[in-house]
Amino acid sequence: MRKVAVIGIGQTRIAEHWDKSLKELVGDAILDALMDAQINAFDALFIGNMMSASANQQQNIGAYISDWVGARGTESMRVESACSSGSAAFRAAVLAVASNEIDFAVAAAVEKMTDSPGAETTANLATAADADWEVSHGVSFIALNALIMQRYLHEYRWDHSSFAGFSVNAHENAMNNPNARLHIPITKEKYNRSPVICDPITLMDASSIGDGAAAVVLVPFDSLIVNDNKTITVIGSAAASDTISVHSRADPLWLSAAEKSAKQAYAQAGISPTDVDLFEYHDAFTIMAVLSLEASGFAERGKAPKLALDNEIQLSGRIPVATMGGLKARGHPVGATGMYQIVEIIQQLRGHAGKNQVAGASIGMAQNIGGSGSNIITHILSNEC
Amino acid sequence: MRKVAVIGIGQTRIAEHWDKSLKELVGDAILDALMDAQINAFDALFIGNMMSASANQQQNIGAYISDWVGARGTESMRVESACSSGSAAFRAAVLAVASNEIDFAVAAAVEKMTDSPGAETTANLATAADADWEVSHGVSFIALNALIMQRYLHEYRWDHSSFAGFSVNAHENAMNNPNARLHIPITKEKYNRSPVICDPITLMDASSIGDGAAAVVLVPFDSLIVNDNKTITVIGSAAASDTISVHSRADPLWLSAAEKSAKQAYAQAGISPTDVDLFEYHDAFTIMAVLSLEASGFAERGKAPKLALDNEIQLSGRIPVATMGGLKARGHPVGATGMYQIVEIIQQLRGHAGKNQVAGASIGMAQNIGGSGSNIITHILSNEC
Numbered sequence: 001m002r003k004v005a006v007i008g009i010g011q012t013r014i015a016e017h018w019d020k021s022l023k024e025l026v027g028d029a030i031l032d033a034l035m036d037a038q039i040n041a042f043d044a045l046f047i048g049n050m051m052s053a054s055a056n057q058q059q060n061i062g063a064y065i066s067d068w069v070g071a072r073g074t075e076s077m078r079v080e081s082a083c084s085s086g087s088a089a090f091r092a093a094v095l096a097v098a099s100n101e102i103d104f105a106v107a108a109a110v111e112k113m114t115d116s117p118g119a120e121t122t123a124n125l126a127t128a129a130d131a132d133w134e135v136s137h138g139v140s141f142i143a144l145n146a147l148i149m150q151r152y153l154h155e156y157r158w159d160h161s162s163f164a165g166f167s168v169n170a171h172e173n174a175m176n177n178p179n180a181r182l183h184i185p186i187t188k189e190k191y192n193r194s195p196v197i198c199d200p201i202t203l204m205d206a207s208s209i210g211d212g213a214a215a216v217v218l219v220p221f222d223s224l225i226v227n228d229n230k231t232i233t234v235i236g237s238a239a240a241s242d243t244i245s246v247h248s249r250a251d252p253l254w255l256s257a258a259e260k261s262a263k264q265a266y267a268q269a270g271i272s273p274t275d276v277d278l279f280e281y282h283d284a285f286t287i288m289a290v291l292s293l294e295a296s297g298f299a300e301r302g303k304a305p306k307l308a309l310d311n312e313i314q315l316s317g318r319i320p321v322a323t324m325g326g327l328k329a330r331g332h333p334v335g336a337t338g339m340y341q342i343v344e345i346i347q348q349l350r351g352h353a354g355k356n357q358v359a360g361a362s363i364g365m366a367q368n369i370g371g372s373g374s375n376i377i378t379h380i381l382s383n384e385c
Numbered sequence: 386m387r388k389v390a391v392i393g394i395g396q397t398r399i400a401e402h403w404d405k406s407l408k409e410l411v412g413d414a415i416l417d418a419l420m421d422a423q424i425n426a427f428d429a430l431f432i433g434n435m436m437s438a439s440a441n442q443q444q445n446i447g448a449y450i451s452d453w454v455g456a457r458g459t460e461s462m463r464v465e466s467a468c469s470s471g472s473a474a475f476r477a478a479v480l481a482v483a484s485n486e487i488d489f490a491v492a493a494a495v496e497k498m499t500d501s502p503g504a505e506t507t508a509n510l511a512t513a514a515d516a517d518w519e520v521s522h523g524v525s526f527i528a529l530n531a532l533i534m535q536r537y538l539h540e541y542r543w544d545h546s547s548f549a550g551f552s553v554n555a556h557e558n559a560m561n562n563p564n565a566r567l568h569i570p571i572t573k574e575k576y577n578r579s580p581v582i583c584d585p586i587t588l589m590d591a592s593s594i595g596d597g598a599a600a601v602v603l604v605p606f607d608s609l610i611v612n613d614n615k616t617i618t619v620i621g622s623a624a625a626s627d628t629i630s631v632h633s634r635a636d637p638l639w640l641s642a643a644e645k646s647a648k649q650a651y652a653q654a655g656i657s658p659t660d661v662d663l664f665e666y667h668d669a670f671t672i673m674a675v676l677s678l679e680a681s682g683f684a685e686r687g688k689a690p691k692l693a694l695d696n697e698i699q700l701s702g703r704i705p706v707a708t709m710g711g712l713k714a715r716g717h718p719v720g721a722t723g724m725y726q727i728v729e730i731i732q733q734l735r736g737h738a739g740k741n742q743v744a745g746a747s748i749g750m751a752q753n754i755g756g757s758g759s760n761i762i763t764h765i766l767s768n769e770c
Contacts, residue, residue: 001485021517044624053438057520059512060467063626063642063759067633073645075624076760077473080463082445088462092477098484100386101622127444132406135442237486239429239460241448248452257448260458374448375461 001098004234005224006381008037008217009343014181014210014331018115022049022056023068026110029213030069033106036230037217044102045076048089048109050335051124052078055116065108075102082128083284084370085109086338087239087377090216094237097218108215109339121209125334128371130245142206142285144246144372146198149287152253153200156302160200163286164191165308166321167204167328170283173315174325176355181210181331205286207326212333214340221385232346235363236265236380244374253302257376258295258367265365265378266297273297276380277361278320278348280341282369283327292367293321296378320358323348338368342379349383386483389619390609391766393422393602394728399566399716402596403500407434407441408453411495414598415454418491421615422602429487430461433474433494435720436509437463440501450493460487467513468669469755470494471723472624472762475601479622482603493600494724506594510719513756515630527591527670529631529757531583534672537638538585541687545585548671549576550693551706552589552713555668558700559710561740566595566716590671592711597718599725606770617731620748621650621765629759638687642761643680643752650750650763651682658682661765662746663705663733665726667754668712677752678706681763705743708733723753727764734768 010032012025020028026047034040045066053059062076079089086109093107113121126135129144153160168188174180186204194204221233240260246252266272273296281296283289293304298319312318324330324344327337345364347353353361366379395417397410405413411432419425430451438444447461464474471494478492498506511520514529538545553573559565571589579589606618625645631637651657658681666681668674675689683704684692697703709715709729712722730749732738738746751764 050444051438053436053512056516057512058516059435059465060514060629060756060760062466063756064515064629066626067628067759072628073625073641076466076626077477077624078465079477080444080465081447081461092462092464092480095477095484095486096480098486099480101480101483127438127442129445130449131441131443239462240458241451241461243452243457244445244449256458261460371445371448374452375445 002100003221004094004097004218005221006216006218006232006346007230008033009346010036011179011214011340011343012212013179014212014333016114017211022052022058022110022112023065025112025211026065026108026213027068029215030106030108033215033217039104039217042071042074042104042106044096044105045071045074046089046093046105046107047076047078048085048335048339049078050080050082050085050111054118054124056112057117081375082370083334084338084368084375084377085335087366087368087379090339090342090379091237091239091377093218094234097220103220103223105218106215107218107339108213109336110213111333111336112211113209113333114211133245142198142201145285145287146201148246148252149200152287155253158305161192162305162309163205164188165313166283166286166289167191169313170322170326170328173323173356174329177324177330180325180329181208182329201285207284207328207332210331210333212331212336214336214343216342230350231385232349232381232383233385234379235382236269238264239377242374244371246372253291255291255295255373255376257373258292261376261378262296265380269380271363276319276363276365278323278358278364280345280366281321282367283322284332288369296367315356315358323353323356323358338377341366341368345381349381387485388606389479389482389603390606391601391603391617391731392615393418394731395421396564396599396725396728397597398564399595399597399718401499407437407443407495407497408450410497410596411450411493411598412453414600415491415493418600418602424489424602427456427459427489427491429481429490430456430459431474431478431490431492432463433470433720433724434463435465435467435470435496439503439509441497442502466760467755468719469723469753469760469762470720472751472753472764475724475727475764476622476624476762478603479619482605488605488608490603491600492603493598494721495598496718496721497596498594498718499596518630527583527586530670530672531586533631533637534585537672540638543690546577547690547694548590549573550698551668551671551674552576554698555707555711555713558708558741559714562709562715565710565714566593567714586670592669592713592717595716595718597716597721599721599728601727615735616770617734617766617768618770619764620767621654623649624762627759629756631757638676640676640680640758640761642758643677646761646763647681650765654765656748661748661750663708663743663749665730665751666706667752668707669717673754681752700741700743708738708741708743723762726751726753730766734766
């Protein structure tokens, strides 16, 4: 395929943006990305979003947003795959630019979850699970994750407290990210004292939702006149699916869609997990961080908690994760999260991550999970052009 | 771009399928398309759907449907642009195959609107309009179309009865389409006696919603070993947007996104409107049929009703439209409609349209409209390989 480069990024702070509508939020991110790319027009807009139909009573948001950002007339479509909608929109844009049909693409993602007319968040999130076989029986999204975590602790004989490091690291990294939802440092002791939400998941295992938007500008690599240190290329892009319901899986503790998409992306990039300098994983709950690390080849099955216990996941560790705070503390505006991951990897690969810079980062990987592992998308980016 | 061929098609009847869920409906269409293509596996699934979040309380339907059709693990995403979601999914699949990243793609579209937990259809359809500036003031979708039609009748001095031919033609063609929603022949007299729904739109101006699904299989043209008469190629694919709200347009009687996408598609195909043998337009309301014909170059501004009065739109006319019944009588399962248009054009170009066959059809065009003209996608297909 035609090699694809990302030349512009933008993001809003993740917060309860009661003063901003969905289009205002994503408009801010898109305009920042266009400014960063130093362009003022584009050919197509790919929008990742999960819950605008229910939370905002607004669909057809491709056209809606094109018009708002001054690109009236431009091709636009919305892409949805629950919490992996952000990276699905990025992937759709990568394919479009690779096809030779689109030269300047904007991929953006947004979620406006608070202070909205239909903001029953738990019900809206539940649409990512199986309506017939999970939701209608009252199993909420956090309950599904709690069942998986319970089984993991039992099967591999870990204590709940062994997961503390993932949350402590995320909160620590978020401290230096001005766009993060939470600027609250936590300790292992605080993690251990945290109230249970859905046993064994505690408040400190769960990510924080919020309103937010992120955007990137993609172009064919060969079209670049100047190849400065702001240019990042996509060297791996793959997606895979799994059963939507957790109970249908042969092994609920193995994210087969993570394994499949990661292996495809590694093969495209010609690398192995040891070549990855940082990993933006999908820590919606700490159990998902653990399963993602294992299925992607960063830890053996049942051993990922050891990475945290051994301090391997810190910025200076063997595999830095959640380098800007992750879903846990940067925040999780569900359908937008995948685009934040891409934007943060680009900040790292440009060397613009400030106090959180991973020294010498040249290859970054993002993995975005929709549902309880039913739709998983892996991207690998590089600053070596 | 890599030339893309369509080698399989499938569709369900459009009806009130109270015995079928969303996944069962679309599963039937996908399995028919795979049987038609004589393949049993594929690389990626692109699903067009508008209202599963609200009508079915189910999102993330890419993974959901992949699993149901026996393709667990396969990449899948949902594409949404209101009533043009079906053709948006087709376009996303075209771009994916053209990119060299995907070899076997399935594009499918589905809408399950009746007998569903959240089947408040008027409210669900309204999410295609501007929530802040149209819907919140109580302007429903049909009301927006009625305002446009009223203005058209005034501006160009047509009687309402001049629109009769579009509906009569659609109902006549649906008689021979076993998958059509309505098998009810109508006359000009019946059209003229039809009850007003939203002045000046009458029941006979409005399309019929329903449950339905359609699907196609796409492959790179160069990969085909056998090039039989079932192979159809995509020679034009373009999308454009407009303001989501009707009042923001300089001219509410001109579908600028139809003009823009049609012109791009003609240029890609190297043809002009006179080369088009049949046109599957988006006659959600007769006024949209008229505006689509004008913006796509089949009639001068303000003159499209003359095409119907002069019997130019029939199967043997200058520009046959709604050849299998159109949205009016084949039916309008909103997010699936665009895929039905593609499937029907392929039936015609294969010479498999039965009593409705357009003699010698070699180039067919589909135009799918999202919102009140805010997202319009035009495809041109050919049987000359």
